[in-house]
Amino acid sequence: MAPEPNPPELHLVAAARPNLPKLAALVHALAERPAFCRPVLVHTGQHHDAAMFGGHLADLGLPPPDVSLGISGGGHAGLTGRTMIACAELWAARRPAMVVVAGDVDGALAATLAARKLGLPVAHLEAGLRCGDLDMPEEINRRAIDAVSTTLWAPDEGTAARLRAEGHAPGAVRAVGNAMIDSLLRARPAAMARPLPPGLVPGGYGVLTLHRPANVDGREALAGLLEAVGAAARRLPLAWPMHPRTRQRLSEFGLAVPEGVMRLPPLGHLDFLGLLARARLVATDSGGVQEEAWALDLPCLTLRPSTERPVTLEAGTNRLVPPAGLGAAVAAVLAGDWPRARPIPLWDGRAGARMAAHLAETMGAAGATA
Ligand code: UDP
Numbered sequence: 001m002a003p004e005p006n007p008p009e010l011h012l013v014a015a016a017r018p019n020l021p022k023l024a025a026l027v028h029a030l031a032e033r034p035a036f037c038r039p040v041l042v043h044t045g046q047h048h049d050a051a052m053f054g055g056h057l058a059d060l061g062l063p064p065p066d067v068s069l070g071i072s073g074g075g076h077a078g079l080t081g082r083t084m085i086a087c088a089e090l091w092a093a094r095r096p097a098m099v100v101v102a103g104d105v106d107g108a109l110a111a112t113l114a115a116r117k118l119g120l121p122v123a124h125l126e127a128g129l130r131c132g133d134l135d136m137p138e139e140i141n142r143r144a145i146d147a148v149s150t151t152l153w154a155p156d157e158g159t160a161a162r163l164r165a166e167g168h169a170p171g172a173v174r175a176v177g178n179a180m181i182d183s184l185l186r187a188r189p190a191a192m193a194r195p196l197p198p199g200l201v202p203g204g205y206g207v208l209t210l211h212r213p214a215n216v217d218g219r220e221a222l223a224g225l226l227e228a229v230g231a232a233a234r235r236l237p238l239a240w241p242m243h244p245r246t247r248q249r250l251s252e253f254g255l256a257v258p259e260g261v262m263r264l265p266p267l268g269h270l271d272f273l274g275l276l277a278r279a280r281l282v283a284t285d286s287g288g289v290q291e292e293a294w295a296l297d298l299p300c301l302t303l304r305p306s307t308e309r310p311v312t313l314e315a316g317t318n319r320l321v322p323p324a325g326l327g328a329a330v331a332a333v334l335a336g337d338w339p340r341a342r343p344i345p346l347w348d349g350r351a352g353a354r355m356a357a358h359l360a361e362t363m364g365a366a367g368a369t370a
Pocket of ligand 1: 286
């Protein structure tokens with residue numbers, strides 16, 4: 001089929017760091033097809049500095065954003081409201097054929113609401129995730145995004161079936177697999193070639209990441225976690241690429257990083273994957289890292305009471321660990337008491353291709369008449 005001379009625009013909304021690997025999978029898959037749409041990368045600005053955003057683009061093979069809205073800070077309501085206004089102004093003028101939002105951050109919610117109120121179709125990349133904890137800002141966002149999206153790309157068949165059972169039109173829901181895994185598999189060879197931070201040897205350290213509000217925004221919770229991290233670090237040195245939110249809280253609360261923990265700045269995508277791939281384990285409250293750990297067959301100690309990625313628990317690599325249990329969980333890993341990763345259907349590096357195929361089906365026809 002000959003490419004369309006002037007294909008309609010597909011706006012891809014990137015708000016924060018974890019959106020980028022997911023969108024990259026779709027961008028690369030679209031580039032392999034005849035152009036039925038023109039991808040336009042819209043950066044809302046939620047994460048905006050080089051460490052959390054700009055530096056990740058080249059690592060993921062993404063171009064600079066086509067549109068930068070420059071909206072950051074201001075708390076959940078302020079950020080969501082100002083991002084909605086900026087998106088609505090952009091899309092009232094440009095009328096893309098479709099908007100894609102990834103994940104569950106405030107910028108994704110704002111973009112979804114703005115687009116749908118303008119009558120634009122929205123595809124939610126990573127639809128259907130639920131941890132059941134409505135005190136988590138991300139859980140509110142993902143439920144609200146799913147509720148009004150017109151296309152829902154779920155990471156597995158069970159999640160897709162649950163979305164259909166919630167009442168979404170069967171044709172709107174598709175199990176496409178996990179876009180994060182696409183990006184990891186693509187980046188892995190380059191990541192393995194990155195040097196480790198001085199002093200770390202393959203298999204001789206664990207990785208720590210923490211940034212969930214429930215873990216870091218309260219002094220008591222964060223102090224308790226630091227104690228647990230200290231106990232873990234007495235068994236295995238830990239490398240901690242620190243999220244800016246956590247760095248700020250540590251300084252506000254006057255808390256110190258325990259002995260045995262190497263504090264690092266937030267790392268670029270390749271440097272972080274290179275660090276993760278050669279670690280003995282990861283302790284984290286990140287969503288994406290739970291998935292990446294599965295792909296690397298890396299024991300993942302999730303420092304949360306629940307997860308929206310239960311398939312990683314079933315696959316064996318991931319366990320929910322309360323802070324008080326962290327030292328013992330590290331000891332269990334070191335003793336070899338951890339299962340190998342069991343397969344997860346569709347987490348095969350082809351999620352981008354499945355999303356692009358679905359878009360070509362749903363949008364190709366609309367594009368022909370646009
Ligand atoms: N990541 C990174 N550098 C770091 C820490 C994480 O590039 O220093 C990547 C990680 O590989 C994953 C993504 O950031 O692809 C996960 O983002 P984050 O943990 O911030 O958010 P969540 O997944 O919890 O929404």
